[in-house]
Amino acid sequence: MSNTDSLFQPLELKKLTLPNRVVMAPMTRTYSPGNVPNEKVIEYYRRRAAGGVGLIITEGTCIDHKAAHGYPNVPSFHGEEALAGWKKVVDAVHAEGGKIAPQLWHVGAIRKPGVNPGGDTPGHSPSGMAVPGKVRGHAMSQEDIDEVVAAFAKAAVDAKRIGFDAVEIHGAHGYLIDQFFWDGTNQREDGYGGDLAARSRFALEIVSAVRAAVGPDFPIILRWSQWKQQDYSARLVETPEQLQAFLQPLSDAGVDIFHCSTRRFWEPEFEGSDLNLAGWTRKLIGKPVITVGSVGLNADFLPEDGTADFRSAEPASLDNLLQRMDANEFDLVAVGRALIANPDWSNQVRDGNFEQLKSYDKGLLAELV
Secondary structure (H helix, E strand, O other), X not given: OOOOHHHHOOEEEOOEEEOOOEEEOOOOOOOOHHHOOOHHHHHHHHHHHHOOOOEEEEEEEEOOOOOOOOOOOOOEOOOXXXXXXXXXXXXXXXXXXXXXXXXXXXXXXXXXXXXXXXXXXXXXXXOOEEEOOEEOOEEOOHHHHHHHHHHHHHHHHHHHHOOOOOEEEEEEEOOHHHHHHOOOOOOOOOOOOOOHHHHOXXXXXXXXXXXXXXXXXXXXXXXXXEXXXXXXXXXXXXXXXXXHHHHHHHXXXXXXXEEEEOOOOOOOOOOOOOOOHHHHHHHHHOOOEEEEOOOOEOOOOOOOOOOOOOOOEOEOOOHHHHHHHHOOOOXXXXXXXXXXXXXXXXXXXXXXXXXXXXXXXXXXXXXOO
């Protein structure tokens, strides 16, 4: 096993100081009845902070918009009761020496009417599509767009007010912001549709509004992906030049950290280079990046044929990851399923106790520990 020192160096960004480079990846858990984080949720995050995670990014938590929710028992990020629950999470994480950011989420057209809160409200998206060519929801008006932009900004202000250390905007995986990015689901003919630069306008307005709301020193993370849950082969950009043209305006608007979501962190993004998506983003944009994708496990969460969901996996070597860290390919490493199985994954890796790491079994999703 390679030396793990690079994974346990501190990182300073604006007013955020992280004790190490280990990030807890956001993972939807649906254990918040009434959309309010409860004592189990508080303890779940506290244990990961106590286990040595440098930065926790919470599960997706929905902004204050009638169509934001898409799944039952997902926590909200608005309202007195939900925010009070999140304040307890923040305090518990801070008591263990950790840092934490909420992932601010709107599911867009993934939503099906009947999920609460929201009731019979249909899914909202740029063109009413969750899947290319299939209109089943509401194509957003300018008023709808303005409401959602304002809701993201309001959530960011609330996050800062109750003590979070940063915010992450969920712009990946085929949810609302990504539905605007993706030409398959964005067929608009106004200023929010067309080429990728125009399809990025919605995200740029959100990032700009959040930056204006929280001020210059509060870190903003943007999670984005090429792949979509609707199409794992989808790509927004095909070349480094296209990648820079896509991400530079988002950086200029106020993104401090790019969370580059891939299914397998070790895969190169473009021909002719071993750099992964995070590595290329760091090289081209020059800001800190988070890599993610089956870290510490021997199988990704979903095989190509889509027959299993968050499938089980065994602990795997970190040599490739650590070699890339040593080469400064990326700044931070997000760990997902391995942290569900091992709340103390970070401390065990730091101390070299690799033989004590437990396998991830998909049955662990049936509980919150």
